[in-house]
Amino acid sequence: MRQAHVDIKTWFRVVRERQRYGGVFLFRGIKKACAILLASGVLVSHAIAADVVTTYKDEAGWKLQVNGEDFFVKGVVWGYTPRDENYNYNLWGQPDEFVRKVLDYEFGLMQAAGVNAIRSFNFMPPKWVTYVYREFGIMVAINPLVGRYGAVIDGRYIEFTDYSDPRTREFLKAESLALVEKYKNVDGVLMFAFGNESNYGLSWSSFEIENLPVGEQNREKAKYLYSLFNEIMAEGKKIAPNHPFTIVNGDLQYIDLIAEYCTDMDLLGINAYRGNSFTTLWEEVDQKLDLPVLFFEFGSDAYNARTGEEDQLNQALIIKDQWREMYHKSYGNGEEGNAIGGFQFEWRDEWWKYLQEERLDIHDTNASWANGGYPHDFVDGQNNMNEEWWGITQLGTVNEDGIYEANPRMAYDVLAEVWKIDPYTHKKAAINRDFDDINMEYIELKGDVRELKVARKEDRKLLYLTGGSLNVKGVLKADEANIDDFGDDGDEFSDGQMVFVDFGFNPTKDLEGQFTINLLGNVANQSPIELAYGDRGQPVTVQVTQEFDGIDGEVTVGREFRDRERIEIYDFDSQYQGKYFDLDAFYHTPRYHWKYEGDFFGLVREATDIAGQDIYNSKAPYGVEFATKEATETEGFKFVVGPEIYWGANPKWIAKWQSSFGKVLPFVGDGVLGKTEFSVIYFDDLDRGDNAVAATGPTTRETRAGTLYTKTSFNDDWSLELGAIWSADEKEGEEYTKFVNGETRLDTVDDEDSFGFKAKLNFPLLGGLAYVGGHYAGLVAAGGDPLKEFGTRLPYSDLGNKREIEAGILLPVGNWWFFPRFLTRDNLIDANPLIEPDINDPILNPGSIPRNTDDDPFAVLDNREVDAYEFFITYDPTGATGFYQWDNDMREDARFAFNIGLNYHEQPTITDSYQFFFEPTNEDIPFGVGLPDQDIWIVSSRSVWNPTTKWRLIANIERSQLQSTGDPTGGTRTFWDLDGKVVYDNKHILAGYYKEDAFGPYDFQRQFNITFPRYWALDYKFLMDPKKSEKNSSHLGLRYIWRKIDDDSRITDPLDRDNDYQWQLLAYYTMNFGGTNPPEARF
């Protein structure tokens, strides 16, 4: 199974950073590409010197000038993200030819409207800055974010940038100035701006500041922020004296500090969302700063949260009012004269904003914040800002060049008219006349006609098709025995077809969702080598009794049933957003755990391995989540109920309430121990489910549990987590046996056996981050899935009956990480050995039975006694793409990154008996005997190469000695496991593995200790749409799997023939017409 991506929260932040800084981390072939472009002569004929951009002031006000010419910024915030993609999409990583087509399309449309500048969160490589300037006359504001969304400093990701930390300041300053150096002579650069509403992100903590009241804390932090900005600007102006320098502030917050600290700033850049008027902003800036004002974000969304409909008219009206005011406030109109333009937010809708990872092909209407400055759709107590609807153009469908079109909204047409007006040649009266002359009715009508012409398929309807895919495959398979017996006829061919059809629905403004239907044609038989989604349609043989002519009585015969389950609902989810609560129904769509939301014991398990579940046609997660309107990751109430809210869960309900004391800790007082959050969680199983995890994982007894959790963060580095659990009290009074010193004893579960306690302290040490933790759990105080970070293989367990201590330290040294970790555990009650009973009349010696979790209140399984040591060395020069993130194979951007690790687990005692789920009788069956005392070890290494932008190689090597996870028969296995993947030009993907004496690729194979002397596979895939990711592109491929079998493979031939190998050849073709491709077999 894939490593659970438990550190998803950190990952989100890292990718956000990466999204903003994509240009810094990703592109290594720029010089080469530039050379090619220059050689092609595209740019040579236009070569001129870099521009001189200055601000100008006299008694009439301020102006921005480029090479001495007035330049009123008529800009947009620009980015290009296709449907089905998110912040992870990297236009600059595409082939130059495609990039040029996109820019030609986008900037051509902008040029037509009169746009003269853009701001972009993705760093546009210098050659393209120059290209769009020379081809379209559009300049670019270079905007380093200076740690706004965290920073990777010395190989360590800092979630909340501490601007007071000397090392952080040094790093951010050097990084920002390097960008200034890089762009200083690039034609088309308008200015340098730093941060993005950074005054709203002053979240770091430290001992000194935490002792101040909240308002004062932020003010003190802001001083550090602005002093750093000014240091950067002062130094930057020495490097690039021909460009203005500014910051991007969130409105006018801390304007007095800006005046005090940002003395080297040339103009004030701000993001302002005040509705159709900026009110007193101009006057305040004039009085306190005496600098020109440039908006880096402002505008209006195009979705009316009140009516639940797209509202192009109100968006256009607000934008028109905003620009009219800016013109009034510009140079020479007798007012403040400090407006020099702005970047309209934004060029085009971004469909990934809501949820960011999901529903990427759906234009969500979720409103995420409230703003009374937009009265046309503001209702007190309700959100009205719709993040996916801020574009002055819509995100259209893909054209023949593979470019997602921008369909202009009414706002685009209005702006085109507005930008025809020159604020410096028109005086106020003329400006007003020209604005009044903009024919809104005509533009509205024009927009309506355009809408009809475009006739977009994705118009919102009650129910609409969003995409789908078609998968066709053919399988040829054979084994030695059949080939020996039948020669060429010994192989077997089958074919399969499968269609996914995705639908969206949006019947009311508060309710939207999607579902996918799966249809099967024939079902290819890939068993036994592969298990695949769609196997539900395989024929089954049922024993039936019937009478036959000439035969006395009934005869039992097997009857085959074909054409089963040809249609099923593959997944479904819907979101209802009410006034006081949100309701989310989910069925087989990914759900994350709550371990970063106060679930210290992991009661809610992650359910994101949808492809893994599909192998066994599991439909988890399945349920409904209710969340109060104010619920966030750190606050509020959530309630989930469902038949299987994570894979293998019993039908249950679970409730969580989470809050924080601010800086107050009970009994300790205000401000003494930093910020404290706490949570209370309780769940109760409604029934015992019959869904196993994987093919044969055991089900669990019906139970209940509650947890208390508190986390105190003293500053960014020091934090203490404490938790208590009360679990499975229904087992109180249940008997269990234990075998001690040759005697069998009978005992019962007491009430205190239901309690567990857990603590973890994180603290800085030796320049790294260290932790120590402890966990005491009574006999039945089982929790859930423990949090596992940084790819650890320490043997954590969800079961009770343990005393556990762990410690580790993450030491970054340059681009290297050293991470030793240790965990020791012993059991309160040891496992029972298998000792046969005996009878000496009339005395029975009952012997000893290994316990199991069905017949006994507890068992010693993966919570066995252990001393586990782990040491990992990691080299990753680009820490923003975390090496241990679950999707690092896809995202790692270092030229070379690798790790090597060792795990050694001393296991001095035996276990009780594991169980397996036996589907025919729908029950768990114990293996009857536990695993022996045996040390295990793993030596592993993973490496990622990106030698050029076109090539990517990933390799994993592992040498291990491991035990089964169930059946001890056959003993401990020592094996090799190698796998790798090569990607070329995002078109050709070659993947494969080689295993020697290893478990097979499926969970049950390790559970039953099934190994193969040799097992290898090779898969070649050709992506037919290389602009899309592997999961979204149409493709065709060929896969060959071969395995040698022996007695440990447990594949018996009833005829006892010589049968030493099996193989399978699979050809597949997937045609994607929108949405995500079907789940692939785990080969």
Place this chain on the structure above:
Amino acid sequence: MKYQLRESLQRYSLKALSVVSLMACFLVVPGCGGPSNSDGRVITEIVLPTDTLLNLRCQNVGINTETCVLGDPENPFRTTLTLEFNVNDPDADTKFDLAAKLPAGPTGAKSRFYLWATALARFPSGENQWFTALALHELWDAAGDPIIQEQALKAYRSQLDNFFGAVVFFECCAGLIPGDPTRPVPFSATLNELTADNLYRTEATGFARLIPGDPLLAQSVIAQWGYTYRPATAPLFNDGLVFLSVFP
């Protein structure tokens, strides 16, 4: 590095000390308690019951799929391994070896019931159900308790309802296999036939018939259960047949 460490320790020492103390108390206090290996009652020597008075733990004790016998404090085998035959270890001791050590006759009947009922609760199979029924039959024969009589009939019926096609393996007749004079010959018997035979003939079990009177009454009861019994015939009584009744 040393400087960093010193500075770090100086800066945080007081807080760290208080935090670690809090954490230690949190873990150590409960950690000092908890169960111990020395708790509990020693059960290494369990005196097997020799009486014939059986208290039924629940209504369907000894009937598949009821498992309440595992929680019956009178059941001496509830903590005892009842090993099934393991094809991977055919020479290992099994429940049959344990059963063979129980006293023959009425003094072992109650223990036999508990042994087989325990085995049935842990591993539902035809042979476990059949031997449970047989033990109940024996107990009723010894004590004449009508409740046990009814339970025995339910157990036999469960054998037909739940494990109709099950067989049991017997061994006998050592010396018949050429070259291996000590190895007995295994043979299988169909349990539905043995069940019907046990109800039909006293000689089949050596116990009084559960359905007294004319043996035809036994056939009638079996018919009411939905089966048709064609009795075995002398001298070997191995040709009986049980069919599912077919109703128009």
